[in-house]
Amino acid sequence: MNYMFTYDFMESVRNTNQWLGATARAMASYPAAAAMANPGMEWLKAWGEVTERSFERMVAKPDWNIPTVTVEDGTDHTVRIMTVVERAFGNLIHFKVPNRAPRARRVLLVAPMSGHYATLVRKTVISLLPDCEVFVTDWKNARDIPVSAGKFDVEDYTLYLVDFLRHLGPDTHVIAVCQPAPLALAATAYLAEEDPAAQPRSLTLIGGPIDPEANHTEVTDFGRSVTMGQLEASAIQRVGFKYRGVGRPVYPGLLQLASFINMNLGTHAQAFLDQIFRVAKGEASDHDKHNAFYDEYLAVMDMTAEFYLSTVERVFKGREIARNAFTVEGKPVDIGRIDNVAVMVVEGENDDISAPGQCLAALDLLTGLPQAKKSQHLEGGAGHYGIFAGRSWRNNIRPLVLKFIDRHSPDGGKRKPRLVRSASGEAEGDGPAGAAMPV
Incomplete structure (x- = not known):
């Protein structure tokens, strides 16, 4: 195919x-x-x-449609989406609330690259905006990326996260939802070795396949039963002439959608x-x-063939993260080197995508991290979507995550925020044009 x-x-x-x-x-x-x-x-x-x-x-990227945010004085403020870092395969964006006092909690929400756009975490963003400065990884549709931009696999994904964290600085709290959980863990370990000062304050992993073999689901069973040759022959296609990425090998969004729908x-x-x-x-x-x-x-996006295949081969089949055997550009990434980043694991009792135990495996890999900096939560009766965007997230998990962030922040999360520069090189601010304000 x-x-x-x-x-x-x-x-x-x-x-x-x-x-x-x-x-x-x-x-x-x-x-x-x-x-x-x-x-x-x-x-x-x-x-x-x-x-x-x-x-x-099926072929249109949904709008973020972020509503206004009500601040302390009772006034409503609109939300501006600003590109902070621009890259070929994905941008780092900031949901900026103009004329609002900057929030001390600075959250990098790592959105999945698993068939849907980053707008999948829209409700998560909306719930965090009143209390946090929210940054999101906004991944691009592979069909729109020219072949000249090169490849993008799990190592490139990890390095993108490393670059984003270096840009945001050490006062950042990372929340990784589903698919990126193992790679967010790997990016933090990479920084622990290469650039310790750029590590985030905390890392919250929500329903991610750290060890897919810890508790089997239909997703993991499929990964074990099919060979890489069969997968490449049946799932990978080349972008047609209609799009800028013509000729790029991809796992098409429409094919992914067919798989999603057939499951139920x-x-x-x-x-x-x-x-x-x-x-x-x-x-x-x-x-x-x-x-x-x-x-x-129904709004789906193409994934680069190398990202999809390397995810299946290295995360699911080879269990490189679970075995602490992951490498980036030939360099071993030792998760045990993480020794001062607080890590929280959140799972859903009824999660049929990343079943309980798969994400919890991260805590056993953190051999250098004190027990006081480890936390876990199993949400009873919650499915996969509910633990990051549903009622369980709003009522139970979100308050726990915010408390976890505050507990592992200087001065309980009340420290003055630092400046972050946009892709244009200007400091983002809440005042008039040209005025640099903290965010």
């Missing part, structure tokens, strides 16, 4: 279904159709509306059927629960 034809064929199928949905919706909405006492036209219109929206979302096909089919009924009855809205979820869920 390592051809442009298969990539373009999948995109053509998606485009055709979007067109069919739009055509059905437009035809059933034609004024003359109202003269026919046939409820089938309303059902056709509803099917077309749901189908068009669903297939349209019955549930998704029922959800779309129910939505068609709601639209036909006039009970649906543009931002109802179904659309709010699927607008994000």
Whole structure:
């Protein structure tokens, strides 16, 4: 399947279904159709509306849509998204609240690169903004990155995190969600060896596969059962001529989405059927629960082939992080060298992606870290999404993480923040243009 034809064929199928949905919706909405006492036209219109929206979302990056933040004086402040560090495969962005007193808690939220955009952690960002200066790794869609930009694998990902942490400085608290947990741990260990002064204050690992063999799931079983040759032959395609990354080998987002949906096909089919009924009855809205979820869920991005394959081979099959045998550019990364970065592990009892025990394995690898700097939390009844963006995160986990951050911050997290410069080289500030303010 390592051809442009298969990539373009999948995109053509998606485009055709979007067109069919739009055509059905437009035809059933034609004024003359109202003269026919046939409820089938309303059902056709509803099917077309749901189908068009669903297939349209698959190739569009969702907006962050961050609401205003209410500050101490009761006023609402808008949120500006500023690029702090710009790189070929991903940027470091800052959710800046102008004219607000800077927050002492400086959080780097490491978003997954596992098929969805960084906007997957939108709710996590929203929940942290009132209390923290929030920075996020905003990974780019591989289809839009020219081949001339080179490769991007797990080692490059780790080095990106190292660069971001060096830029932000040592007063940073890292929260890694799901897939990046093992690589965030590796980046911290890399800094412990190469640049100890740039290490973060704390590292919170949420539902990540530190040791995939600690507790098997459908994801880990798939990783063990398929060979690398089979995986490369069946999953990797080359970007077609429509995009800037033409010719780049990728694991296409549409193929990933097909895998996601097949894992719970019955549930998704029922959800779309129910939505068609709601639209036909006039009970649906543009931002109802179904659309709010699927607008994000269906928006997928391509991963570079080397990142996907190296993740499977080195993190899942070879268990290099779990065995403390990970290397970056030929240099061993010893997790045991971390001796002053507080580490907290959060898992969900019902997590079927990264089951309990997989992330907890990180604490056993931290042989040089005092027990007082280790913490763990198992959220009862919570699934994978819930531990970083759902009710469990909002009500239970977020308060614990903030307390953990404060406990391992100078002066309980009340220390004056430092300046951070944007990609343009200017110090970000809350005052008039050209005025440097702490963030």
